Amino acid sequence: MTYPLIGNYGVNSEDRESPVPQVSGFIVREASRLHSNWRSEGGLDAYLKxxxxxxxxxxxxxxxxxxxxxxxxxxxxxxxxxxxxxxxxAKVRAHPLMEGLDLACGVSTEEPYTVPAVGEERFHVIAYDFGVKAHSPRLLAERGCRVTVIPADTPPEEILSDPPDGLYVSNGPGDPAAVEKAGAAILGLAKADVPVFGICLGHQLICRAFGASTFKLPFGHHGGNHPVKNLDTQTVEITSQNHGFAVRGGEGDEIPGAPGLRLTHLNLYDLTVEGVEHREYPVLAVQYHPEAAPGPHDSRYLFDRFLRLMEDRRGVPA
Incomplete structure:
Protein backbone atom coordinates (compact mmCIF):
# COMPACT_ATOMS: atom_id res chain seq x y z
CA MET A 1 0.00 0.00 0.00
CA THR A 2 1.52 3.32 -1.04
CA TYR A 3 -0.52 5.56 1.28
CA PRO A 4 1.74 6.22 4.31
CA LEU A 5 -0.70 5.21 7.09
CA ILE A 6 -3.00 2.21 6.69
CA GLY A 7 -5.76 0.97 9.02
CA ASN A 8 -7.06 4.33 10.27
CA TYR A 9 -10.74 3.41 10.03
CA GLY A 10 -10.52 -0.34 10.66
CA VAL A 11 -12.46 -2.99 8.77
CA ASN A 12 -16.12 -3.96 8.47
CA SER A 13 -17.90 -6.94 6.96
CA GLU A 14 -20.51 -4.87 5.10
CA ASP A 15 -17.97 -3.55 2.58
CA ARG A 16 -16.36 -6.90 1.80
CA GLU A 17 -16.08 -7.86 -1.86
CA SER A 18 -15.02 -11.42 -0.96
CA PRO A 19 -15.72 -13.69 2.04
CA VAL A 20 -11.97 -13.73 2.80
CA PRO A 21 -9.01 -11.56 1.71
CA GLN A 22 -7.45 -12.75 -1.55
CA VAL A 23 -3.81 -11.86 -0.82
CA SER A 24 -0.90 -13.89 0.51
CA GLY A 25 0.93 -10.94 2.09
CA PHE A 26 0.30 -7.31 3.04
CA ILE A 27 2.96 -4.56 3.08
CA VAL A 28 2.50 -1.08 4.56
CA ARG A 29 4.67 1.90 5.42
CA GLU A 30 2.99 2.38 8.79
CA ALA A 31 0.15 0.43 10.39
CA SER A 32 -2.20 2.55 12.47
CA ARG A 33 -2.28 1.47 16.12
CA LEU A 34 -5.78 2.89 16.53
CA HIS A 35 -8.83 2.64 14.30
CA SER A 36 -11.80 4.98 14.48
CA ASN A 37 -14.98 4.87 12.42
CA TRP A 38 -18.61 4.40 13.39
CA ARG A 39 -18.85 1.40 11.05
CA SER A 40 -15.62 -0.26 12.17
CA GLU A 41 -15.85 -3.83 13.49
CA GLY A 42 -12.17 -4.34 14.25
CA GLY A 43 -8.59 -3.39 13.44
CA LEU A 44 -6.40 -4.29 10.48
CA ASP A 45 -3.89 -6.31 12.51
CA ALA A 46 -6.58 -8.54 14.02
CA TYR A 47 -8.23 -8.93 10.61
CA LEU A 48 -5.00 -10.16 9.00
CA LYS A 49 -4.34 -12.56 11.89
CA ALA A 90 15.47 -20.30 -3.35
CA LYS A 91 11.81 -20.43 -2.30
CA VAL A 92 10.99 -17.34 -4.36
CA ARG A 93 12.67 -18.74 -7.48
CA ALA A 94 10.87 -22.06 -7.01
CA HIS A 95 7.50 -20.31 -7.12
CA PRO A 96 5.90 -20.56 -10.59
CA LEU A 97 5.76 -17.52 -12.85
CA MET A 98 2.42 -15.86 -13.54
CA GLU A 99 2.38 -16.94 -17.19
CA GLY A 100 0.40 -20.14 -17.59
CA LEU A 101 -0.83 -20.08 -14.00
CA ASP A 102 -4.52 -20.83 -13.40
CA LEU A 103 -5.30 -18.84 -10.27
CA ALA A 104 -9.02 -18.47 -10.96
CA CYS A 105 -10.06 -21.95 -9.85
CA GLY A 106 -8.34 -21.37 -6.52
CA VAL A 107 -10.52 -18.36 -5.67
CA SER A 108 -13.79 -19.45 -7.29
CA THR A 109 -16.81 -20.61 -5.31
CA GLU A 110 -16.90 -24.36 -4.73
CA GLU A 111 -20.69 -24.60 -4.98
CA PRO A 112 -23.26 -22.59 -6.97
CA TYR A 113 -25.22 -19.96 -5.06
CA THR A 114 -27.97 -17.50 -5.92
CA VAL A 115 -28.26 -13.76 -5.44
CA PRO A 116 -32.01 -12.99 -5.65
CA ALA A 117 -33.36 -10.10 -7.68
CA VAL A 118 -34.24 -6.91 -5.84
CA GLY A 119 -37.94 -6.37 -6.45
CA GLU A 120 -39.55 -8.03 -9.45
CA GLU A 121 -37.42 -10.68 -11.15
CA ARG A 122 -37.00 -9.85 -14.82
CA PHE A 123 -34.06 -11.97 -15.94
CA HIS A 124 -31.95 -14.94 -14.92
CA VAL A 125 -28.21 -14.37 -15.29
CA ILE A 126 -25.51 -16.99 -14.81
CA ALA A 127 -22.25 -15.55 -13.47
CA TYR A 128 -19.09 -17.52 -14.16
CA ASP A 129 -17.04 -17.01 -10.98
CA PHE A 130 -13.33 -16.64 -11.73
CA GLY A 131 -12.88 -14.43 -8.66
CA VAL A 132 -16.07 -12.38 -8.79
CA LYS A 133 -16.43 -9.41 -6.47
CA ALA A 134 -19.65 -9.30 -4.47
CA HIS A 135 -20.69 -5.96 -5.94
CA SER A 136 -21.15 -7.33 -9.47
CA PRO A 137 -24.05 -9.71 -8.64
CA ARG A 138 -25.52 -6.98 -6.42
CA LEU A 139 -25.57 -4.48 -9.30
CA LEU A 140 -27.31 -7.04 -11.50
CA ALA A 141 -29.76 -7.94 -8.72
CA GLU A 142 -30.61 -4.26 -8.27
CA ARG A 143 -31.60 -4.26 -11.95
CA GLY A 144 -34.06 -7.11 -11.52
CA CYS A 145 -31.78 -10.06 -12.25
CA ARG A 146 -31.66 -13.30 -10.33
CA VAL A 147 -27.98 -14.22 -10.46
CA THR A 148 -26.74 -17.79 -10.21
CA VAL A 149 -23.01 -17.76 -9.45
CA ILE A 150 -21.28 -20.94 -10.62
CA PRO A 151 -17.78 -22.39 -10.08
CA ALA A 152 -15.05 -21.66 -12.60
CA ASP A 153 -14.76 -25.35 -13.50
CA THR A 154 -18.46 -25.80 -14.34
CA PRO A 155 -18.68 -27.84 -17.57
CA PRO A 156 -20.01 -25.77 -20.50
CA GLU A 157 -22.60 -28.48 -21.20
CA GLU A 158 -24.37 -27.68 -17.92
CA ILE A 159 -24.87 -24.07 -18.98
CA LEU A 160 -25.76 -24.80 -22.58
CA SER A 161 -28.36 -27.41 -21.60
CA ASP A 162 -30.52 -24.77 -19.87
CA PRO A 163 -29.49 -21.36 -21.26
CA PRO A 164 -30.02 -18.31 -19.03
CA ASP A 165 -31.19 -14.89 -20.19
CA GLY A 166 -27.60 -13.67 -19.96
CA LEU A 167 -24.07 -14.79 -19.11
CA TYR A 168 -21.78 -12.67 -16.94
CA VAL A 169 -18.08 -13.60 -17.11
CA SER A 170 -16.36 -12.24 -14.03
CA ASN A 171 -13.04 -10.73 -13.15
CA GLY A 172 -10.31 -12.86 -11.61
CA PRO A 173 -6.55 -13.40 -11.23
CA GLY A 174 -3.95 -15.11 -13.36
CA ASP A 175 -3.24 -15.89 -16.99
CA PRO A 176 -6.34 -16.14 -19.21
CA ALA A 177 -4.54 -18.69 -21.39
CA ALA A 178 -4.73 -21.13 -18.48
CA VAL A 179 -8.52 -20.76 -18.12
CA GLU A 180 -9.99 -22.03 -21.37
CA LYS A 181 -12.99 -24.06 -20.17
CA ALA A 182 -15.39 -21.09 -20.33
CA GLY A 183 -14.72 -20.56 -24.03
CA ALA A 184 -17.19 -23.19 -25.21
CA ALA A 185 -20.00 -21.77 -23.08
CA ILE A 186 -19.24 -18.21 -24.22
CA LEU A 187 -19.31 -19.21 -27.89
CA GLY A 188 -22.34 -21.48 -27.55
CA LEU A 189 -24.49 -18.90 -25.78
CA ALA A 190 -23.38 -16.01 -28.00
CA LYS A 191 -24.24 -17.96 -31.15
CA ALA A 192 -27.66 -18.68 -29.62
CA ASP A 193 -28.10 -14.90 -29.23
CA VAL A 194 -27.83 -15.05 -25.43
CA PRO A 195 -26.22 -11.76 -24.27
CA VAL A 196 -22.72 -12.12 -22.80
CA PHE A 197 -20.97 -9.49 -20.68
CA GLY A 198 -17.46 -9.78 -19.25
CA ILE A 199 -15.04 -7.67 -17.25
CA CYS A 200 -11.30 -7.92 -16.57
CA LEU A 201 -10.36 -11.63 -16.85
CA GLY A 202 -13.83 -12.23 -18.27
CA HIS A 203 -13.07 -9.71 -21.02
CA GLN A 204 -9.89 -11.60 -21.87
CA LEU A 205 -11.67 -14.97 -21.89
CA ILE A 206 -14.39 -13.64 -24.20
CA CYS A 207 -11.79 -12.26 -26.60
CA ARG A 208 -9.83 -15.51 -26.58
CA ALA A 209 -13.03 -17.50 -27.19
CA PHE A 210 -13.48 -15.58 -30.45
CA GLY A 211 -9.86 -16.07 -31.54
CA ALA A 212 -7.94 -13.15 -30.04
CA SER A 213 -4.66 -13.55 -28.16
CA THR A 214 -3.48 -12.14 -24.85
CA PHE A 215 -0.08 -11.12 -23.51
CA LYS A 216 1.52 -10.23 -20.17
CA LEU A 217 1.93 -6.52 -19.52
CA PRO A 218 5.38 -5.43 -18.29
CA PHE A 219 3.96 -3.72 -15.20
CA GLY A 220 0.21 -4.33 -15.26
CA HIS A 221 -2.54 -1.77 -14.76
CA HIS A 222 -3.36 -1.07 -11.11
CA GLY A 223 -5.27 1.79 -9.50
CA GLY A 224 -8.48 3.76 -9.56
CA ASN A 225 -7.65 6.55 -12.01
CA HIS A 226 -6.90 5.07 -15.44
CA PRO A 227 -8.31 7.17 -18.32
CA VAL A 228 -10.09 5.11 -20.98
CA LYS A 229 -11.52 6.51 -24.21
CA ASN A 230 -14.94 5.31 -25.34
CA LEU A 231 -14.45 5.26 -29.10
CA ASP A 232 -18.20 5.23 -29.81
CA THR A 233 -19.01 8.35 -27.80
CA GLN A 234 -15.56 9.98 -27.98
CA THR A 235 -15.68 10.53 -24.21
CA VAL A 236 -13.12 9.68 -21.55
CA GLU A 237 -14.02 7.50 -18.57
CA ILE A 238 -11.94 7.32 -15.39
CA THR A 239 -11.68 3.64 -14.50
CA SER A 240 -10.48 1.27 -11.80
CA GLN A 241 -8.06 -1.39 -13.05
CA ASN A 242 -6.17 -4.35 -11.63
CA HIS A 243 -4.76 -6.76 -14.21
CA GLY A 244 -1.44 -8.09 -15.47
CA PHE A 245 -2.53 -9.36 -18.90
CA ALA A 246 -4.17 -7.65 -21.87
CA VAL A 247 -5.79 -8.48 -25.21
CA ARG A 248 -3.55 -7.91 -28.22
CA GLY A 249 -4.82 -5.06 -30.38
CA GLY A 250 -4.37 -4.24 -34.05
CA GLU A 251 -5.02 -1.50 -36.60
CA GLY A 252 -8.08 0.70 -36.21
CA ASP A 253 -10.91 -1.15 -34.47
CA GLU A 254 -9.65 -4.60 -35.48
CA ILE A 255 -8.77 -7.31 -32.96
CA PRO A 256 -6.19 -9.66 -34.57
CA GLY A 257 -7.45 -13.23 -34.85
CA ALA A 258 -11.01 -12.22 -33.94
CA PRO A 259 -12.60 -10.55 -36.98
CA GLY A 260 -16.01 -10.63 -35.29
CA LEU A 261 -14.85 -8.31 -32.52
CA ARG A 262 -14.37 -4.56 -32.76
CA LEU A 263 -12.47 -2.26 -30.42
CA THR A 264 -14.74 0.04 -28.38
CA HIS A 265 -12.50 1.30 -25.55
CA LEU A 266 -8.82 2.30 -25.53
CA ASN A 267 -6.41 2.89 -22.65
CA LEU A 268 -5.00 6.41 -22.94
CA TYR A 269 -1.82 5.56 -21.01
CA ASP A 270 -0.47 2.82 -23.27
CA LEU A 271 -3.14 2.42 -26.02
CA THR A 272 -3.97 -1.16 -25.00
CA VAL A 273 -7.38 -2.74 -25.59
CA GLU A 274 -9.91 -1.80 -22.90
CA GLY A 275 -13.20 -2.89 -24.43
CA VAL A 276 -14.77 -4.82 -27.31
CA GLU A 277 -18.14 -5.67 -28.80
CA HIS A 278 -19.09 -8.37 -31.26
CA ARG A 279 -20.19 -7.20 -34.69
CA GLU A 280 -22.94 -9.82 -34.93
CA TYR A 281 -23.69 -11.36 -31.53
CA PRO A 282 -24.91 -9.64 -28.31
CA VAL A 283 -21.49 -9.63 -26.66
CA LEU A 284 -19.66 -6.82 -24.88
CA ALA A 285 -16.66 -6.80 -22.57
CA VAL A 286 -14.31 -4.35 -20.88
CA GLN A 287 -10.88 -4.79 -19.33
CA TYR A 288 -11.50 -2.46 -16.39
CA HIS A 289 -13.93 -2.58 -13.43
CA PRO A 290 -17.23 -0.76 -14.01
CA GLU A 291 -18.53 -2.28 -10.77
CA ALA A 292 -15.71 -0.82 -8.67
CA ALA A 293 -16.69 0.15 -5.12
CA PRO A 294 -16.38 2.85 -3.89
CA GLY A 295 -15.73 4.03 -7.44
CA PRO A 296 -15.20 5.53 -9.91
CA HIS A 297 -18.70 5.09 -11.35
CA ASP A 298 -18.13 6.46 -14.87
CA SER A 299 -18.85 3.10 -16.49
CA ARG A 300 -21.85 1.73 -14.57
CA TYR A 301 -23.86 2.26 -17.77
CA LEU A 302 -22.37 -1.00 -19.06
CA PHE A 303 -24.61 -2.99 -16.71
CA ASP A 304 -27.60 -1.14 -18.15
CA ARG A 305 -26.41 -1.96 -21.67
CA PHE A 306 -26.20 -5.63 -20.72
CA LEU A 307 -29.80 -5.42 -19.51
CA ARG A 308 -30.90 -3.77 -22.75
CA LEU A 309 -29.37 -6.65 -24.70
CA MET A 310 -31.47 -9.07 -22.65
CA GLU A 311 -34.54 -6.85 -23.08
CA ASP A 312 -34.05 -6.79 -26.85
CA ARG A 313 -33.73 -10.57 -26.99
CA ARG A 314 -36.83 -11.18 -24.86
CA GLY A 315 -38.86 -8.29 -26.26
CA VAL A 316 -39.23 -6.89 -22.74
CA PRO A 317 -39.73 -3.10 -22.64
CA ALA A 318 -36.99 -1.07 -20.96
Missing amino acids: QHGITGIADLDTRALTRHIRSKGAMRGAIAPSGRSEQDVM
Whole structure:
Protein backbone atom coordinates (compact mmCIF):
# COMPACT_ATOMS: atom_id res chain seq x y z
CA MET A 1 0.00 0.00 0.00
CA THR A 2 1.52 3.32 -1.04
CA TYR A 3 -0.52 5.56 1.28
CA PRO A 4 1.74 6.22 4.31
CA LEU A 5 -0.70 5.21 7.09
CA ILE A 6 -3.00 2.21 6.69
CA GLY A 7 -5.76 0.97 9.02
CA ASN A 8 -7.06 4.33 10.27
CA TYR A 9 -10.74 3.41 10.03
CA GLY A 10 -10.52 -0.34 10.66
CA VAL A 11 -12.46 -2.99 8.77
CA ASN A 12 -16.12 -3.96 8.47
CA SER A 13 -17.90 -6.94 6.96
CA GLU A 14 -20.51 -4.87 5.10
CA ASP A 15 -17.97 -3.55 2.58
CA ARG A 16 -16.36 -6.90 1.80
CA GLU A 17 -16.08 -7.86 -1.86
CA SER A 18 -15.02 -11.42 -0.96
CA PRO A 19 -15.72 -13.69 2.04
CA VAL A 20 -11.97 -13.73 2.80
CA PRO A 21 -9.01 -11.56 1.71
CA GLN A 22 -7.45 -12.75 -1.55
CA VAL A 23 -3.81 -11.86 -0.82
CA SER A 24 -0.90 -13.89 0.51
CA GLY A 25 0.93 -10.94 2.09
CA PHE A 26 0.30 -7.31 3.04
CA ILE A 27 2.96 -4.56 3.08
CA VAL A 28 2.50 -1.08 4.56
CA ARG A 29 4.67 1.90 5.42
CA GLU A 30 2.99 2.38 8.79
CA ALA A 31 0.15 0.43 10.39
CA SER A 32 -2.20 2.55 12.47
CA ARG A 33 -2.28 1.47 16.12
CA LEU A 34 -5.78 2.89 16.53
CA HIS A 35 -8.83 2.64 14.30
CA SER A 36 -11.80 4.98 14.48
CA ASN A 37 -14.98 4.87 12.42
CA TRP A 38 -18.61 4.40 13.39
CA ARG A 39 -18.85 1.40 11.05
CA SER A 40 -15.62 -0.26 12.17
CA GLU A 41 -15.85 -3.83 13.49
CA GLY A 42 -12.17 -4.34 14.25
CA GLY A 43 -8.59 -3.39 13.44
CA LEU A 44 -6.40 -4.29 10.48
CA ASP A 45 -3.89 -6.31 12.51
CA ALA A 46 -6.58 -8.54 14.02
CA TYR A 47 -8.23 -8.93 10.61
CA LEU A 48 -5.00 -10.16 9.00
CA LYS A 49 -4.34 -12.56 11.89
CA GLN A 50 -7.90 -13.88 11.69
CA HIS A 51 -7.34 -14.88 8.07
CA GLY A 52 -3.75 -16.10 8.43
CA ILE A 53 -2.20 -13.39 6.25
CA THR A 54 1.39 -12.34 6.81
CA GLY A 55 1.86 -8.58 7.15
CA ILE A 56 4.89 -6.33 7.43
CA ALA A 57 5.25 -2.63 8.25
CA ASP A 58 7.99 0.03 8.31
CA LEU A 59 8.96 -0.47 4.67
CA ASP A 60 9.28 2.35 2.16
CA THR A 61 6.36 1.16 0.04
CA ARG A 62 6.65 4.06 -2.40
CA ALA A 63 10.28 3.18 -3.14
CA LEU A 64 9.21 -0.46 -3.53
CA THR A 65 6.48 0.62 -5.94
CA ARG A 66 8.93 2.71 -7.99
CA HIS A 67 11.25 -0.30 -8.20
CA ILE A 68 8.46 -2.57 -9.46
CA ARG A 69 7.29 0.13 -11.85
CA SER A 70 10.75 0.39 -13.43
CA LYS A 71 11.74 -3.30 -13.30
CA GLY A 72 8.36 -4.93 -13.90
CA ALA A 73 6.17 -7.25 -11.83
CA MET A 74 8.17 -9.92 -10.03
CA ARG A 75 7.95 -12.72 -7.49
CA GLY A 76 8.62 -11.85 -3.86
CA ALA A 77 8.34 -13.06 -0.28
CA ILE A 78 7.90 -11.83 3.28
CA ALA A 79 10.21 -13.79 5.60
CA PRO A 80 11.33 -13.57 9.26
CA SER A 81 14.70 -11.95 9.93
CA GLY A 82 16.23 -15.23 11.09
CA ARG A 83 15.96 -16.89 7.68
CA SER A 84 18.99 -16.80 5.41
CA GLU A 85 18.73 -14.77 2.24
CA GLN A 86 19.77 -17.81 0.19
CA ASP A 87 16.91 -19.94 1.57
CA VAL A 88 14.35 -17.22 0.96
CA MET A 89 15.55 -16.57 -2.59
CA ALA A 90 15.47 -20.30 -3.35
CA LYS A 91 11.81 -20.43 -2.30
CA VAL A 92 10.99 -17.34 -4.36
CA ARG A 93 12.67 -18.74 -7.48
CA ALA A 94 10.87 -22.06 -7.01
CA HIS A 95 7.50 -20.31 -7.12
CA PRO A 96 5.90 -20.56 -10.59
CA LEU A 97 5.76 -17.52 -12.85
CA MET A 98 2.42 -15.86 -13.54
CA GLU A 99 2.38 -16.94 -17.19
CA GLY A 100 0.40 -20.14 -17.59
CA LEU A 101 -0.83 -20.08 -14.00
CA ASP A 102 -4.52 -20.83 -13.40
CA LEU A 103 -5.30 -18.84 -10.27
CA ALA A 104 -9.02 -18.47 -10.96
CA CYS A 105 -10.06 -21.95 -9.85
CA GLY A 106 -8.34 -21.37 -6.52
CA VAL A 107 -10.52 -18.36 -5.67
CA SER A 108 -13.79 -19.45 -7.29
CA THR A 109 -16.81 -20.61 -5.31
CA GLU A 110 -16.90 -24.36 -4.73
CA GLU A 111 -20.69 -24.60 -4.98
CA PRO A 112 -23.26 -22.59 -6.97
CA TYR A 113 -25.22 -19.96 -5.06
CA THR A 114 -27.97 -17.50 -5.92
CA VAL A 115 -28.26 -13.76 -5.44
CA PRO A 116 -32.01 -12.99 -5.65
CA ALA A 117 -33.36 -10.10 -7.68
CA VAL A 118 -34.24 -6.91 -5.84
CA GLY A 119 -37.94 -6.37 -6.45
CA GLU A 120 -39.55 -8.03 -9.45
CA GLU A 121 -37.42 -10.68 -11.15
CA ARG A 122 -37.00 -9.85 -14.82
CA PHE A 123 -34.06 -11.97 -15.94
CA HIS A 124 -31.95 -14.94 -14.92
CA VAL A 125 -28.21 -14.37 -15.29
CA ILE A 126 -25.51 -16.99 -14.81
CA ALA A 127 -22.25 -15.55 -13.47
CA TYR A 128 -19.09 -17.52 -14.16
CA ASP A 129 -17.04 -17.01 -10.98
CA PHE A 130 -13.33 -16.64 -11.73
CA GLY A 131 -12.88 -14.43 -8.66
CA VAL A 132 -16.07 -12.38 -8.79
CA LYS A 133 -16.43 -9.41 -6.47
CA ALA A 134 -19.65 -9.30 -4.47
CA HIS A 135 -20.69 -5.96 -5.94
CA SER A 136 -21.15 -7.33 -9.47
CA PRO A 137 -24.05 -9.71 -8.64
CA ARG A 138 -25.52 -6.98 -6.42
CA LEU A 139 -25.57 -4.48 -9.30
CA LEU A 140 -27.31 -7.04 -11.50
CA ALA A 141 -29.76 -7.94 -8.72
CA GLU A 142 -30.61 -4.26 -8.27
CA ARG A 143 -31.60 -4.26 -11.95
CA GLY A 144 -34.06 -7.11 -11.52
CA CYS A 145 -31.78 -10.06 -12.25
CA ARG A 146 -31.66 -13.30 -10.33
CA VAL A 147 -27.98 -14.22 -10.46
CA THR A 148 -26.74 -17.79 -10.21
CA VAL A 149 -23.01 -17.76 -9.45
CA ILE A 150 -21.28 -20.94 -10.62
CA PRO A 151 -17.78 -22.39 -10.08
CA ALA A 152 -15.05 -21.66 -12.60
CA ASP A 153 -14.76 -25.35 -13.50
CA THR A 154 -18.46 -25.80 -14.34
CA PRO A 155 -18.68 -27.84 -17.57
CA PRO A 156 -20.01 -25.77 -20.50
CA GLU A 157 -22.60 -28.48 -21.20
CA GLU A 158 -24.37 -27.68 -17.92
CA ILE A 159 -24.87 -24.07 -18.98
CA LEU A 160 -25.76 -24.80 -22.58
CA SER A 161 -28.36 -27.41 -21.60
CA ASP A 162 -30.52 -24.77 -19.87
CA PRO A 163 -29.49 -21.36 -21.26
CA PRO A 164 -30.02 -18.31 -19.03
CA ASP A 165 -31.19 -14.89 -20.19
CA GLY A 166 -27.60 -13.67 -19.96
CA LEU A 167 -24.07 -14.79 -19.11
CA TYR A 168 -21.78 -12.67 -16.94
CA VAL A 169 -18.08 -13.60 -17.11
CA SER A 170 -16.36 -12.24 -14.03
CA ASN A 171 -13.04 -10.73 -13.15
CA GLY A 172 -10.31 -12.86 -11.61
CA PRO A 173 -6.55 -13.40 -11.23
CA GLY A 174 -3.95 -15.11 -13.36
CA ASP A 175 -3.24 -15.89 -16.99
CA PRO A 176 -6.34 -16.14 -19.21
CA ALA A 177 -4.54 -18.69 -21.39
CA ALA A 178 -4.73 -21.13 -18.48
CA VAL A 179 -8.52 -20.76 -18.12
CA GLU A 180 -9.99 -22.03 -21.37
CA LYS A 181 -12.99 -24.06 -20.17
CA ALA A 182 -15.39 -21.09 -20.33
CA GLY A 183 -14.72 -20.56 -24.03
CA ALA A 184 -17.19 -23.19 -25.21
CA ALA A 185 -20.00 -21.77 -23.08
CA ILE A 186 -19.24 -18.21 -24.22
CA LEU A 187 -19.31 -19.21 -27.89
CA GLY A 188 -22.34 -21.48 -27.55
CA LEU A 189 -24.49 -18.90 -25.78
CA ALA A 190 -23.38 -16.01 -28.00
CA LYS A 191 -24.24 -17.96 -31.15
CA ALA A 192 -27.66 -18.68 -29.62
CA ASP A 193 -28.10 -14.90 -29.23
CA VAL A 194 -27.83 -15.05 -25.43
CA PRO A 195 -26.22 -11.76 -24.27
CA VAL A 196 -22.72 -12.12 -22.80
CA PHE A 197 -20.97 -9.49 -20.68
CA GLY A 198 -17.46 -9.78 -19.25
CA ILE A 199 -15.04 -7.67 -17.25
CA CYS A 200 -11.30 -7.92 -16.57
CA LEU A 201 -10.36 -11.63 -16.85
CA GLY A 202 -13.83 -12.23 -18.27
CA HIS A 203 -13.07 -9.71 -21.02
CA GLN A 204 -9.89 -11.60 -21.87
CA LEU A 205 -11.67 -14.97 -21.89
CA ILE A 206 -14.39 -13.64 -24.20
CA CYS A 207 -11.79 -12.26 -26.60
CA ARG A 208 -9.83 -15.51 -26.58
CA ALA A 209 -13.03 -17.50 -27.19
CA PHE A 210 -13.48 -15.58 -30.45
CA GLY A 211 -9.86 -16.07 -31.54
CA ALA A 212 -7.94 -13.15 -30.04
CA SER A 213 -4.66 -13.55 -28.16
CA THR A 214 -3.48 -12.14 -24.85
CA PHE A 215 -0.08 -11.12 -23.51
CA LYS A 216 1.52 -10.23 -20.17
CA LEU A 217 1.93 -6.52 -19.52
CA PRO A 218 5.38 -5.43 -18.29
CA PHE A 219 3.96 -3.72 -15.20
CA GLY A 220 0.21 -4.33 -15.26
CA HIS A 221 -2.54 -1.77 -14.76
CA HIS A 222 -3.36 -1.07 -11.11
CA GLY A 223 -5.27 1.79 -9.50
CA GLY A 224 -8.48 3.76 -9.56
CA ASN A 225 -7.65 6.55 -12.01
CA HIS A 226 -6.90 5.07 -15.44
CA PRO A 227 -8.31 7.17 -18.32
CA VAL A 228 -10.09 5.11 -20.98
CA LYS A 229 -11.52 6.51 -24.21
CA ASN A 230 -14.94 5.31 -25.34
CA LEU A 231 -14.45 5.26 -29.10
CA ASP A 232 -18.20 5.23 -29.81
CA THR A 233 -19.01 8.35 -27.80
CA GLN A 234 -15.56 9.98 -27.98
CA THR A 235 -15.68 10.53 -24.21
CA VAL A 236 -13.12 9.68 -21.55
CA GLU A 237 -14.02 7.50 -18.57
CA ILE A 238 -11.94 7.32 -15.39
CA THR A 239 -11.68 3.64 -14.50
CA SER A 240 -10.48 1.27 -11.80
CA GLN A 241 -8.06 -1.39 -13.05
CA ASN A 242 -6.17 -4.35 -11.63
CA HIS A 243 -4.76 -6.76 -14.21
CA GLY A 244 -1.44 -8.09 -15.47
CA PHE A 245 -2.53 -9.36 -18.90
CA ALA A 246 -4.17 -7.65 -21.87
CA VAL A 247 -5.79 -8.48 -25.21
CA ARG A 248 -3.55 -7.91 -28.22
CA GLY A 249 -4.82 -5.06 -30.38
CA GLY A 250 -4.37 -4.24 -34.05
CA GLU A 251 -5.02 -1.50 -36.60
CA GLY A 252 -8.08 0.70 -36.21
CA ASP A 253 -10.91 -1.15 -34.47
CA GLU A 254 -9.65 -4.60 -35.48
CA ILE A 255 -8.77 -7.31 -32.96
CA PRO A 256 -6.19 -9.66 -34.57
CA GLY A 257 -7.45 -13.23 -34.85
CA ALA A 258 -11.01 -12.22 -33.94
CA PRO A 259 -12.60 -10.55 -36.98
CA GLY A 260 -16.01 -10.63 -35.29
CA LEU A 261 -14.85 -8.31 -32.52
CA ARG A 262 -14.37 -4.56 -32.76
CA LEU A 263 -12.47 -2.26 -30.42
CA THR A 264 -14.74 0.04 -28.38
CA HIS A 265 -12.50 1.30 -25.55
CA LEU A 266 -8.82 2.30 -25.53
CA ASN A 267 -6.41 2.89 -22.65
CA LEU A 268 -5.00 6.41 -22.94
CA TYR A 269 -1.82 5.56 -21.01
CA ASP A 270 -0.47 2.82 -23.27
CA LEU A 271 -3.14 2.42 -26.02
CA THR A 272 -3.97 -1.16 -25.00
CA VAL A 273 -7.38 -2.74 -25.59
CA GLU A 274 -9.91 -1.80 -22.90
CA GLY A 275 -13.20 -2.89 -24.43
CA VAL A 276 -14.77 -4.82 -27.31
CA GLU A 277 -18.14 -5.67 -28.80
CA HIS A 278 -19.09 -8.37 -31.26
CA ARG A 279 -20.19 -7.20 -34.69
CA GLU A 280 -22.94 -9.82 -34.93
CA TYR A 281 -23.69 -11.36 -31.53
CA PRO A 282 -24.91 -9.64 -28.31
CA VAL A 283 -21.49 -9.63 -26.66
CA LEU A 284 -19.66 -6.82 -24.88
CA ALA A 285 -16.66 -6.80 -22.57
CA VAL A 286 -14.31 -4.35 -20.88
CA GLN A 287 -10.88 -4.79 -19.33
CA TYR A 288 -11.50 -2.46 -16.39
CA HIS A 289 -13.93 -2.58 -13.43
CA PRO A 290 -17.23 -0.76 -14.01
CA GLU A 291 -18.53 -2.28 -10.77
CA ALA A 292 -15.71 -0.82 -8.67
CA ALA A 293 -16.69 0.15 -5.12
CA PRO A 294 -16.38 2.85 -3.89
CA GLY A 295 -15.73 4.03 -7.44
CA PRO A 296 -15.20 5.53 -9.91
CA HIS A 297 -18.70 5.09 -11.35
CA ASP A 298 -18.13 6.46 -14.87
CA SER A 299 -18.85 3.10 -16.49
CA ARG A 300 -21.85 1.73 -14.57
CA TYR A 301 -23.86 2.26 -17.77
CA LEU A 302 -22.37 -1.00 -19.06
CA PHE A 303 -24.61 -2.99 -16.71
CA ASP A 304 -27.60 -1.14 -18.15
CA ARG A 305 -26.41 -1.96 -21.67
CA PHE A 306 -26.20 -5.63 -20.72
CA LEU A 307 -29.80 -5.42 -19.51
CA ARG A 308 -30.90 -3.77 -22.75
CA LEU A 309 -29.37 -6.65 -24.70
CA MET A 310 -31.47 -9.07 -22.65
CA GLU A 311 -34.54 -6.85 -23.08
CA ASP A 312 -34.05 -6.79 -26.85
CA ARG A 313 -33.73 -10.57 -26.99
CA ARG A 314 -36.83 -11.18 -24.86
CA GLY A 315 -38.86 -8.29 -26.26
CA VAL A 316 -39.23 -6.89 -22.74
CA PRO A 317 -39.73 -3.10 -22.64
CA ALA A 318 -36.99 -1.07 -20.96
